[in-house]
Amino acid sequence: MITHARLDELPASRTREYVRGLLVEHNALPRRDELSARFGEWSDQALERITSQNHRDIIRRYIRWHHQRRMNQMDEVTQGTFLRAKQSVTVAIELLNWLTERDTELAEVTQAHLDRWQAEGPTTRGIASCFLDWATRTSLIDPSVKLQPHRRGTSPRLDATAQTELVATVSHTIDMNPRDRAAAILILVFGQQVTNIVRLTWDNVTVTEDLVSITFGTVEIALTSPLDEPWRELAATPTHHQTAAHPNSNWVFRGGSPGQHIQASTLTQRLSTDFSTRAARLGTLHELTKLAPVAIIAEALGYSPATIDRHAIDSSANYAQYIASAAATRKAPR
Known part of the structure; x- marks a missing residue:
């Protein structure tokens, strides 16, 4: 009888894991x-x-x-x-x-x-x-001893001009496949993380005649024309990539392994020929924090307020300035 444990006894290889995936997808092995x-x-x-x-x-x-x-x-x-x-x-x-x-x-x-x-x-x-x-x-060491925390370097980000040019290019290019374009738009316009994008299923996507919307957790993001075009193209051919490895796949971004979504590192590498996903995402968040309060951006994009607040500080955006500006507008004579 074939079991995961019996497969684990074989030498580790891509072939072993691919066969395992096929057996899982065709219900010959339980999913794990x-x-x-x-x-x-x-x-x-x-x-x-x-x-x-x-x-x-x-x-x-x-x-x-x-x-x-x-x-x-x-x-x-x-x-x-x-x-x-x-x-x-x-x-x-x-x-x-x-x-x-x-x-x-x-x-x-x-x-x-x-x-x-x-x-x-x-x-x-x-x-x-x-x-x-x-x-x-767990009381294994003296609680007073501490390491200096690991600090990552400052990551580069795309400026507003580069962001705008990339959005225009991605929205109309015919040189990228629809899935890569769809992912690129979520990064460039909405600052979404690749790790969240690759886990999207068609249950997270709503396509109507008037609007396309994508749901991340409890947050729904609306895409208007021309940002919706690659998503409409994908929705029109939902079984386009269904094979023996993905007989009933509901993943938007199907991977090379049977039944699995694409790895975030793989999608990042595919998009790297056009832009850095990290630099683009940080650039988007940097610009968005200049336009609206932290709480609104965090709720709209599905981020924690603390994360957006760090970007707001970095971009010199200040909620107090926003409130003062709004108050001044309300007091202005009509």
């Missing part, structure tokens, strides 16, 4: 969260890199009760969650092996240890803060 399963396999191998048995037990608990528990609570483990979990565990292992080389247990770690370890290595060592926060909550 593949990224969660992959993280489990990866973490078993990662534990072998730990040079101390006591530290290995600690990392095993960290994996199980922090990362795997979080994944088990998700409807679908995203690529970002998967990669961040791997990075967090990898850096934690590096820290514990460093302590072992100095005959130090995690419970004995001091601020001097952490300062030295962080100073000797790359800035990504700051990512170990996630592990140390967990260790503090």
Whole structure:
């Protein structure tokens, strides 16, 4: 009998995973969260890199009760969650092996240890803060010891002129396929993240004679002409890409793996020949925060107010200025 466990015994390869996907799509195997399963396999191998048995037990608990528990609570483990979990565990292992080389247990770690370890290595060592926060909550270390947080560099963003030119190009080009155009519009005009776009299904899309709307969570975004054109084209041929790998697929952005949506990294790479998705998204949010209050933008685009507030500060937009301007308009003589 074919089971996921029996397939897992075969050498890891793209062929193995493609066959697994086909079996799932045709109901010969039950569906499972593949990224969660992959993280489990990866973490078993990662534990072998730990040079101390006591530290290995600690990392095993960290994996199980922090990362795997979080994944088990998700409807679908995203690529970002998967990669961040791997990075967090990898850096934690590096820290514990460093302590072992100095005959130090995690419970004995001091601020001097952490300062030295962080100073000797790359800035990504700051990512170990996630592990140390967990260790503090589980009473494994002195709560007073802290790492300097990992700070990412300032990402470039497209300016308003470049954004406008790209929107005009994407709206009318015939050199991009409809799916790439549809995704590009959601990034360039509405600042949506690629990780959310790739998970759209046709249940999230409404097409009427007058309007096309896309729903992200509870937020509905309306697309007027010409922004709606690629979506209308896709809706007119909903089974265009249905194959043995996607016999009943409801994904808007179908991937190469059976039954799966396209990976965010793959879509990002496809669009990279025309623009940087991150720079475009940041440019869009930067400009939008000049036009409306943070709360309104956050609600309209499905972002948290804190996220939009950071962009508002960066673009020198200020809600108080907006309120003052509105008040002055109301008081102006008619």
